[in-house]
Amino acid sequence: MFGFQVACKTIADGIAASKLAKEAGAQFLDINCGCPIHEATRRGMGSAMLRKPRALAKMVAGIAAESELPVTVKVRLGENDKKINVDSVVRFLERAGAAAVTVHGRTAEQRYKKAADWGRVGELARSSSVPIIGNGDILTHYEARARLEESGCAAVMAGRGALIKPWLFLEFKEGRELLLTTSERVGVYRLLVSYMKEHFGDDERGRRKAWYFFPWHFDFLTRYRPLPEAVYGAQSREHPLILTRQDLTDPRIDALWDAASDADAVAALERIGAERCAGWEEEVRAGGREAGDPSRGGGLGSTEQRG
Numbered sequence: 001m002f003g004f005q006v007a008c009k010t011i012a013d014g015i016a017a018s019k020l021a022k023e024a025g026a027q028f029l030d031i032n033c034g035c036p037i038h039e040a041t042r043r044g045m046g047s048a049m050l051r052k053p054r055a056l057a058k059m060v061a062g063i064a065a066e067s068e069l070p071v072t073v074k075v076r077l078g079e080n081d082k083k084i085n086v087d088s089v090v091r092f093l094e095r096a097g098a099a100a101v102t103v104h105g106r107t108a109e110q111r112y113k114k115a116a117d118w119g120r121v122g123e124l125a126r127s128s129s130v131p132i133i134g135n136g137d138i139l140t141h142y143e144a145r146a147r148l149e150e151s152g153c154a155a156v157m158a159g160r161g162a163l164i165k166p167w168l169f170l171e172f173k174e175g176r177e178l179l180l181t182t183s184e185r186v187g188v189y190r191l192l193v194s195y196m197k198e199h200f201g202d203d204e205r206g207r208r209k210a211w212y213f214f215p216w217h218f219d220f221l222t223r224y225r226p227l228p229e230a231v232y233g234a235q236s237r238e239h240p241l242i243l244t245r246q247d248l249t250d251p252r253i254d255a256l257w258d259a260a261s262d263a264d265a266v267a268a269l270e271r272i273g274a275e276r277c278a279g280w281e282e283e284v285r286a287g288g289r290e291a292g293d294p295s296r297g298g299g300l301g302s303t304e305q306r307g
């Protein structure tokens with residue numbers, strides 16, 4: 001299913017966006033009322049729309065009345081801890097005719113600090129007639145499944161998890177980890193390249209435009225590591241894996257610090273890379289063998305430190 005998202009603050013802009021979305025083949029229009037960045041909020045859009053639920057509902061009702069596409073809305077819990085008003089926002093949106101509401105379980109001020117509040121997302125899901133799509137901190141297929149089942153949401157949404165591991169959706173569909181080999185992962189990166197060539201043009205100009213986006217994507221893609229359920233399932237129930245603090249000691253820094261020459265540094269970094277891959281593979285194999293054994297949950301500290 002393909003949807004089209006806009007940030008807008010007038011009915012006219014929303015209707016115009018809906019027409020464009022329809023022409024582009026979209027099946028729904030989503031209105032972004034969760035974005036906390038200044039660029040959006042200073043213009044009264046994104047999470048700034050949460051300040052006035054009545055005005056937001058009026059806009060959504062106006063767009064929904066004219067739109068040929070179902071209109072959904074994406075929100076956060078509120079502006080900050082003292083202004084959590086998602087219950088009232090959802091009630092207004094229900095009456096305004098929203099087809100679904102995606103709730104990111106954090107406030108705008110919170111950005112990505114602390115875990116998303118799935119307790120509150122679940123309360124909303126259980127008390128609303130409009131379908132609630134829960135969002136926040138989903139990195140693995142088993143976290144997605146657990147959130148979906150425990151919250152009672154109609155669906156769950158992944159943001160960063162999908163940027164880190166674009167095959168997350170397939171894992172969810174198949175209900176298992178897909179442990180892609182290096183060449184399969186390169187295939188995914190090349191697919192991204194092919195989309196960029198299609199979008200920006202397969203020429204020097206297109207290549208330069210793509211340069212702006214690749215570092216950003218690779219920042220996410222390089223955060224990937226296999227997290228098999230048999231090894232990390234129990235830990236994920238304690239704390240979302242996406243928020244699990246990485247070990248701050250990093251042998252790569254030591255390698256660079258201690259190297260007497262560039263060649264020494266290259267050799268040390270290659271050795272560390274190979275050791276890590278071997279460690280992960282071993283961990284995955286161990287997880288696979290003991291899949292389903294709940295006692296595996298206790299011994300994660302040491303494996304986590306390797307990440």
Ligand SMILES: Cc1cc2nc3c(=O)[nH]c(=O)nc-3n(C[C@H](O)[C@H](O)[C@H](O)COP(=O)(O)O)c2cc1C
Binds near residue numbers: 005104
């Ligand atoms: C780089 C980046 C860009 C984002 N852009 C949007 C956006 O355009 N619209 C939107 O509704 N949310 C956007 N988000 C927020 C995500 O949709 C999502 O609500 C948030 O990351 C929490 O989900 P997660 O914990 O699964 O990442 C963005 C998040 C990130 C990290």
